[in-house]
Amino acid sequence: MTPLAEHSPDAAGHTEDxxxxxxxxxxxxxxxxxxxxxxxDTQERALFELLDSECATVLDVGGGHGQIAIPxxxxxxxxxxxxxxxxxxxxxxxxxxxxxxxxxxxxxxDLPYQDxxxxxxxxxxxxSHCTQWRTLVAELCRVSxxxxxxxxxxxxxxxxxxxxxxxxxxxxxGNTRTxxxxxxxxxxxxxxxxxxxxxxxxxxxxxxxxxxxMLKSIPLSQNLEAPxxxxxxxxxxxxxxxxxxxxxxx
Numbered sequence: 315m316t317p318l319a320e321h322s323p324d325a326a327g328h329t330e331d332x333x334x335x336x337x338x339x340x341x342x343x344x345x346x347x348x349x350x351x352x353x354x355d356t357q358e359r360a361l362f363e364l365l366d367s368e369c370a371t372v373l374d375v376g377g378g379h380g381q382i383a384i385p386x387x388x389x390x391x392x393x394x395x396x397x398x399x400x401x402x403x404x405x406x407x408x409x410x411x412x413x414x415x416x417x418x419x420x421x422x423x424d425l426p427y428q429d430x431x432x433x434x435x436x437x438x439x440x441x442s443h444c445t446q447w448r449t450l451v452a453e454l455c456r457v458s459x460x461x462x463x464x465x466x467x468x469x470x471x472x473x474x475x476x477x478x479x480x481x482x483x484x485x486x487x488g489n490t491r492t493x494x495x496x497x498x499x500x501x502x503x504x505x506x507x508x509x510x511x512x513x514x515x516x517x518x519x520x521x522x523x524x525x526x527x528m529l530k531s532i533p534l535s536q537n538l539e540a541p542x543x544x545x546x547x548x549x550x551x552x553x554x555x556x557x558x559x560x561x562x563x564x
Contacts, residue, residue, distance in 0.1 A: 330376075330398060330422040330450070332443035337378030337402040344527070345381075352532045353523060357438070358385050360516035360556040361463065368460045369434040375454060376422050376440035378402030380409075386436075387414040394432070396420050423449040430459035438556075441466045442493035448504060455508035461560045462510060467495045468517075468553045498555065510559040517552025 335341055345354050361382060371392045377383045378397045387393045387409055394416040397403060402419075409415040420426045423446050435458040437450065444450045454462045502512045519526070520542040526535040542548055 328421075328423070328446065330444055330446065332440055332445070333376035333378055333398050333402055333422060336376065336439045336443075337397060337405060339405070341379065342405060347530070348532055349526055349530055349535065352535070353519075353526065354381055356518050357381065357465070357554075357556065360518060361385070361436075362389075363516060364463055364514055364556065364558040365434075366461075371433045373425075373427070373432040373435045373457055375425070375435060375437040375450070376402075377436065377438065378405060379439055380405045382436050382438050383415055384409060394418065396422060396425060398422055423453055425453045425457050427457045429456050431457050433460045434458060434463065435461075436463045438465045440464075442495065447494070451501075451504050452508055455505065455510050455559075455561075458561065461513075461558055462505070463556065463558045464501075465554045465556045466501065467493060468555050469495045469497050498557070501557070502559075505559045509562050511562050513558045513560045515555050515557040517548050517555050519554075520548050520552055 344350060358381075362385075369391070372383075372386055372394070374383045374386070374393060374395045376397065377395045378401075383393050383395045383406060393414070395403075395406060396418050398419070398421065400419055403410060403417045406415055406417060410417050418426070422440070423444070435454040437454060441447055441450065441464055451462075454464070498512070498515065505512065519539060521535070521538050526538075529535055539548070
């Protein structure tokens with residue numbers, strides 16, 4: 315994992331710091347109750363369903379929130395987290411001190427590692443807030459030898475109503491930021507440019523996460539999600555998406 319001296323031309327003069335808010339206690343409070351824990355458990359299960367035996371060393375880009383890095387470290391993966399600032403390490407401190415997680419401050423879209431330094435690169439809660447998301451994709455692919463796993467909100471879901479209902483979402487969640495939504499097709503094409511193909515994707519919820527937070531009831535939320543999942547609607551319209559892209563072999 316030798317640091318690189320060169321820097322990406324696309325990232326020159328710009329340091330991506332969208333992870334600072336996601337690494338904060340304020341952001342973590344959105345998942346601090348039982349419903350939030352249920353959401354994180356759903357996300358974690360999606361992640362682990364996509365992992366394979368080759369995903370032994372992990373670079374988690376912008377992962378100071380710990381939602382991915384901590385579970386991976388607890389399952390004996392070798393995990394390095396890159397954050398844009400030292401403040402992004404605060405929630406990981408016990409794991410960093412114990413040696414379970416390594417942390418490095420760096421530009422998230424100009425990673426200081428050689429090509430294929432890690433078996434797996436991950437990035438959660440970052441794509442939709444990254445100002446140069448194409449450069450982020452390029453860097454994730456560059457440093458990964460085997461696979462990249464990301465999460466993202468998808469247009470083909472209730473998210474399509476976000477511009478109309480954003481004020482409601484902000485009222486419920488308090489600290490919601492504006493964010494970019496994607497189509498799976500545009501991401502599949504972007505990853506293809508770097509030699510990666512979409513292997514599998516897991517969609518999490520049909521109903522808005524803000525609604526589940528408002529309801530404050532896991533049984534009620536599960537009863538809302540179960541029938542649409544059974545009908546196959548989650549596969550069609552679920553969001554956020556957890557997607558695994560794998561490097562195509564020569």
